Amino acid sequence: MAAPISTSPFYVPVDIRHIALLISDVQTQILARFPKETQDAYLAQIQRSLDFFRYEIAKARSSETGGNGLYEGVPLIVHHTLPFNLNANAFVSPYNKLAKWVKQLEEKGLFATISADPHHPNFAIPSQVIPPRGWESKDEIVLGKLSPSFAHHQTC
Template structure:
């Protein structure tokens, strides 16, 4: 069987990028859909965390088999909803209407308002066991849906020699479409995981994942990533 990846993927130079996997957006979906989705996200995280732990152990043993840039990276990338009352959303950006709807629906009731808060609504069930601050699993805030447009993400990816990005998150027509296209334009090999991406509109999700994104990125299954 041919590989689902456009080019061979070396997990040593791969980052798992979780875009907008946060409570404020998850709440828009039913509890059943949330559970199924989060189970897939936890499976991906466990795979990468295990690989990171193994390579760090090899590095500590001093056998030289796992140089610093040979360790995968996990990035939780989220929108800091409610910080400065969402003043970062321009009224000239059509997304401001969407943010206003979320605000009125009460999705920001428990969102952080402290600009120094590190979590930005990341679900507790996927928080690292040893907490935040680990250089192999980081959290970054952004001010636009596109992960590459308004954060320090590029600096972290370049520091680790990242060439491949396994992209998951919410939603397909929001952060995923913008991030996948932007990442591809920056010459990263982007791999979108079908089970790790969803949208409020299944028809839009299917159209983007089958007709649009495959022209720029690899659309793969969860099993494909677990075999890396």
């Protein structure tokens, strides 16, 4: 796979030794709020970023000798998610603007197939952004958050 090349005047090469990619709230329940075309366009942009980072990580890993590189085993892509349906969505305060939205998602049945088991949560990450080799990759992890960011969502 060739490295994605950007024609943007704002393009800056990434030195993978000094950066990580944080993908926050890319989940099917959240995307379900938008029309299919918007979801597809958004996921295409996410995929471009993932492809770029995955390529750069693979390149950096292949240049490490002896498997003792500075970033050996350090996840460089973090999928930051809300654990919907965990503990009856108690992470959303009834005073938070998200409470109404989460209630609407529940009423639409978007949590019906989600495990409420805290030891085996289903974060509903779209299949398009799951690592090619699955979650066994040492380069990507899922990090659940127990409190949504009010500032991030207040304009939603």
